[in-house]
């Protein structure tokens with residue numbers, strides 16, 4: 001039975017994976033992400049349910065649009081598979097004891113899924129636009145705060161450390177708003193600081209936080225060297241930070 005549960009988790013992950021593509025495309029354009037149906041960006045044909053089944057649709061259509069035959073990038077398929085694998089990894093990372101889960105395990109898993117969703121959309125948008133989307137970040141911070149309040153109520157954790165993180169975030173947010181008002185321009189540096197504070201608030205082990213930050217510098221550098229051939233001069237630092245934070249949490253839970 002446990003294996004069926006793990007397969008279900010994998011399938012849920014793939015659904016999230018296909019949602020990320022849509023969210024990264026629509027959020028920066030200010031489009032609705034929940035109500036409107038997906039369409040092919042080439043022929044504008046509305047996609048039916050049978051076109052939207054993660055992994056299966058891609059493979060059965062051999063990576064092409066059903067209506068115009070335009071090639072669909074393999075990246076979509078990979079993202080769905082990776083998301084499925086991350087969900088399976090979180091099952092082991094949060095040490096779920098099938099079939100009797102404790103409320104701590106379930107709440108830990110839900111908070112990780114929300115952390116993963118937030119980070120994935122942030123890294124996708126950062127990769128395309130070199131910009132940390134503050135609405136998505138705010139969503140992540142709200143989810144995190146609810147989780148911390150939950151832990152405070154049920155496990156009596158101290159909220160002191162989390163309060164400091166929230167205060168720093170608030171100061172950075174005010175600074176960013178102030179600069180935008182004055183110079184009508186986004187400050188990437190402040191946005192990155194906000195993202196780092198958000199990640200640190202979730203990763204409570206100092207060594208894992210340090211490891212994640214070093215990994216994020218490495219990932220950003222590798223990505224930069226890879227992209228330099230295409231004359232891209234700006235580095236999507238948030239992309240590296242988000243990936244290494246997800247990995248940091250998954251690996252960190254197993255070590256501790």
Ligand SMILES: [Zn+2]
Nearest residue numbers: 040043065068
């Ligand atoms: Zn098409």
